[in-house]
Amino acid sequence: MSLELNIDELKKELEKKPWLIEELKKGPWPGFITEYERMAARKEITKRMMCQLELSYRNRTTLWKHGGAVTVKGYGGGVIGRYSMIPEIGPPSGSHTFRVNQPAGWFYKTDKLRAICEVWEKYGSGLMNLHGSTGDIILLGVDSPEVQECFENLLDVGYDLGGSGSVLRSLSCCKGPALCEWALIDTLDLYHDLTMTYQDYLHRPHWPYKFKIKISGCPNDCVAAKGRADLAVIGTWRDEIQIDQEEVRNYVKSGLDIEHIVKNCPTKAMSWDGNELKIDNKECVRCMYCINKMPKALKPGKDRGATLLLGGKATILHTAFIGWVIVPFMKIEKPYKELKELLEKMWDWWDEHGRYRERIGELVYRLGMNEFLRAVGLPAVPQMVWHPRNNPYIFWRPEELE
Amino acid sequence: MSLELNIDELKKELEKKPWLIEELKKGPWPGFITEYERMAARKEITKRMMCQLELSYRNRTTLWKHGGAVTVKGYGGGVIGRYSMIPEIGPPSGSHTFRVNQPAGWFYKTDKLRAICEVWEKYGSGLMNLHGSTGDIILLGVDSPEVQECFENLLDVGYDLGGSGSVLRSLSCCKGPALCEWALIDTLDLYHDLTMTYQDYLHRPHWPYKFKIKISGCPNDCVAAKGRADLAVIGTWRDEIQIDQEEVRNYVKSGLDIEHIVKNCPTKAMSWDGNELKIDNKECVRCMYCINKMPKALKPGKDRGATLLLGGKATILHTAFIGWVIVPFMKIEKPYKELKELLEKMWDWWDEHGRYRERIGELVYRLGMNEFLRAVGLPAVPQMVWHPRNNPYIFWRPEELE
């Protein structure tokens, strides 16, 4: 930090009114400054967080320190240590984050939500993120001495922590069969089942780095799994799009530009003769576009399962990856044995070969898809690539030569 | 070589008739074995080359040794040393290659061709490649003692060597204005001018590795410059495609499927109303497709010049690169000052920073386009990329910060 912090001067800055953050109370979109104000009125930690935030706005810099290891008994992750750089003004002895694992699909009964508010009002700042980008309920700001007790209270009202550090992170899934006609797999049940099966991986650091799983019921991918999950499970189908011709005609009658839709099909698999919509299903790449445009008339096929994509992640360090196909189609049926076996093989391989802070996708890049596929026992198929390789740098194993 | 060569056994193999290579005399395409036979009848070296070739076919391996340095006085390149692994059977003391620089566009007057035949019959095997993949006249097989004298005879009949080793390689260019209506630059003159200007770079090893320049009169790229020239010069235009509507209609009348052509335009810049062809020139990306299909009716524009692409190369080591745009448009007019200045700046930069056996495109990859552009003084433009970068790993120079 090239900034020199002078507590007295900072205190003086706070006296200058109006505060900059008050500017954020203007405008029609719901703002968060009033949320601070509400809690600051009755919580000292929140008041201090708010003062610190104002000073960040004035000095254009964060005032949080590099976090220390803060945990609850028996867990390696789930709490992020946070300390103020200016404990004289900000939270004096810790303002840690709880990541609380959300229910599948972010569905709530109000009593459950009220219960967590209760606990959080008692122990923490009373501010939370509903939800964090990974999906957790993020409770922002609890002082060090309260951490363990707060956690036990969360357990008591039926919650548990999510992931942080080099563990399986909290999963996420779209609303799927609960409220979407396109759900091709049971996203919510798969979410819950995997979360429960892998509690140990979720809470206890095991791995070279983090691992994220996200589940979407169809290729629309309403949890953005492809771009940010080490393993994305995306519902799909193998047979034919179901067409209700009468409803197609109704759409057209009520003004839908069907030629426009036919033209936009990426593989030109559709045709419309003024009366009937034809889909050449072997050309269809299940992009969902036509179905999205005519939900009443078109439905995905009946032979359902999921495509698995590996390697999605943000930009650190090998640049962002969008996940790529490793299994074009897998039946996703309870107890999800095939998927779990694959996951475990993948984790074993990554755990054995991965370097410190190396995501699984980066490891595949470093060692090669060939090594990965062999290690986890998946067959190579053309669906894994846009096109075959263009360089002759092929590896041969001695046993392949004869 | 895991092959153990036993000269006596090899000699015995040669006695087994028919020879395998005779199989290559069958079939309608002109073969090269009879070429050997013709010369073998009167040239010992050629007879020996032929015996060696037969033994390669029998043993499925090359029988040429790693070449030694063979040169002519004052030159660093142009001759490739070649020795037989089996001098008892193959050429006993050398069967070197001359790379002889071809005239622009591979146009010949027969007397000139006859003259080189004369020299080559006298000093070498009498076998040649018309032409090598880079473009040279390749004279295959001259014994060590003859090298210098053969070269002087070549000089006397008006030829000179081409490039080999870490030099500027022999250029190549399409027939251009000599025999093509689409030539947007004078490929032949540019070829000859650059070749003469840079004789020193062509003959005397200077650089980290080879450098190739190829020149095509239009984006059809009839010398495949984009894929295999460190610098590809490709003719293009900036204004409007010239249309002769009458000729368009004639093509249509005689059966041309114009709808098909309109549909295939990559940017959908064309439209046809049954009578007139319209081209929205600001959408046109000058791909040549429509012009190729209707040479009588369409012509490139009148404001002509070239697009320069950098970095084309084969697969060793960083995989094959297709050249990428570094100058979207440059006027190409004698004495080609702008182009030469750019070339010289590029060479200086590469010479200074390039590693042993690092092509210029690989150096740009290693150090970044930003470094390259700054070093050679070219402005960055969106035409250089398919799309801007997707990662935030941006370099800033101190002077840019204020």
Added chain:
Amino acid sequence: MAQKVSKDYWSKIMRGPPYYGDMLHPILKKNYGKWKYHEHVKPGVVKYVAESGDVLYTVKAAIPKILSVDTVRVLCDIADKYSDGYLKFTSRHAAQFLITDESKIDPLIDELESKGFPVGGTGKSFKPIIHTIGWNHCHTAIYDAPGLAKAISDELFEYWKKPDLPAKLKIALACCLNMCGAIHCSDIAIVGLHRTPPVVDDEIVSKFCEIPSTIAGCPTFALKPKVLGPGKRSIEVDPKKCMGCGNCYSVCPGMKIFNPKYDCLSIWVGGKIPDSKTPPKFSRLIIPYVPNNPPRWPEVTEIVKKIVDLWRKHARPDERIGEWIERIGWERFFKLAGLEFTEKHIDTYLFSVRDFRSSTQFKWE
């Protein structure tokens, strides 16, 4: 951590999240996996029809991402009143109410609006901004994503209410290069950037950091060991090789990468995630430097508005920003938007060559 824990502690932990089955409105349970179709009723309201004939309406309301327990309770009160005590949060963190009785829709909307939760965001509209925690709670934040999210959302508010954009509009913000929120596939993304190399605090590095792994973690090999004295080591930075990724700071607090004077924001466009029509796309850099100007970052909101307007004007129906730009070409987009293209827009990293235009196909502008 020598705290006491309650007796049954070890049997209570690892309990996992609340069971979703207990969280679902009865009508969702009944029609689970048997929804037939949906229809857009009006901005913010979608009608779902089940195979059983059951009908459900969802009403979507904007909420702040950082909420007080008070406000959560207000949302619960509303859910109790209108949607039988159930609600859902969306993957972009809006609140959704589940209404079985059509007549409750308008009163619900009125109540939401009056309490400050504007209803909208369905169909081809501006969606809630995905953003990270910024100065509110993160130690690597260059700017305050929640604050900027508020400023941009105010600016684009009309498109939240009216779903008449060419396609959906998904904006995401990340306050540092870690890019929490995976903003790299968004229609518009804003990322905080460092423009100066870390200043090494030898004291901290020598005491608290694992020097070899910090050095090994630098993607551009800008770091090497430095000997301070007997047994005392630190790290040296080659400023020419550093591109400010902050990875060294993530693993070692002594690598002080923050520089409020020079840190800045950058703007990226054209990403998407669905496979609908075109495959997922990355967002691409359009502006490498915008000043970090709290509390409302006027330079950023102005550019965002301009891009959205340009897209509205030029795109065809159903074209996401990236799809539109790829159809017209980036060179045309830069021209239309009046943006400056610089060497910073050209990739210099691992896969750069695949971004280079290996073709003579391009537009002049």
Added chain:
Amino acid sequence: MAQKVSKDYWSKIMRGPPYYGDMLHPILKKNYGKWKYHEHVKPGVVKYVAESGDVLYTVKAAIPKILSVDTVRVLCDIADKYSDGYLKFTSRHAAQFLITDESKIDPLIDELESKGFPVGGTGKSFKPIIHTIGWNHCHTAIYDAPGLAKAISDELFEYWKKPDLPAKLKIALACCLNMCGAIHCSDIAIVGLHRTPPVVDDEIVSKFCEIPSTIAGCPTFALKPKVLGPGKRSIEVDPKKCMGCGNCYSVCPGMKIFNPKYDCLSIWVGGKIPDSKTPPKFSRLIIPYVPNNPPRWPEVTEIVKKIVDLWRKHARPDERIGEWIERIGWERFFKLAGLEFTEKHIDTYLFSVRDFRSSTQFKWE
């Protein structure tokens, strides 16, 4: 090199190639830069019309790439007789005769055909194969490209004579991974491959090689130094990391990479160079192993023929092989062609990630 040179030697060298102006047929000189259009007259024959009204016909004939001076003289004789003592070779190494007198075309064709130089190769036809020198003259050749070129050309001969393919067909062969001829952008390419790591000949390495640069040149870091004894060093290969590129052999003859038992051929398809319709494309691996089976490589010619037939059957007019495959998808192509897809088809090198399918869009087969 202590040879004597002639007195005027130093003034004669660096003279450059023959001046093209002296090599051009007078009609080309006259109409230089003023050609108006061309027309396909019949297979092998193209008519060029100049703005001046002048007309020229080109007649294209196949020749072997390796020629004896005798044959070159035959070609000169023919040019003297029919084309005023001028001829051209094309960039794919066919011979072209330039005819001003239409009535000479048929006699010329007869003479060319009777002397073994079949006329054809214009328009949408099979073009002369670009190939390298192979066992004829190169020390790194895995197979004999001239021999295979002959075998394939025989097989595809009908398409040389009849320009009725969907588009042009450009085949290129390289006898080793150096890929002379830049065959990486060809409709069909055949490359010789090593499948075993180099066997190190310590004697040669220690005596003749620059060990550090050989080691540094291995792209996969498979090499490290090995100490043989005092002052005597060689190189050690990690066979698991070697992918047989042969680069170490190129710089050091002691890295014996040849292994006739295991070396093989590989087949690649779908490349192109022009920007016409679609930008240039790389050829892509379809078969990593085909046996090296001289003198006529029947396994290779059979596959090539099959691919060409498939393309003829399925492609739309003007579709190069790669354009056709990209339209239908590689998964469909593998299925249609009955090819096996293996891990070897998936890139493992520098830019691999950009080849991975980051999308759920694909066909089942």
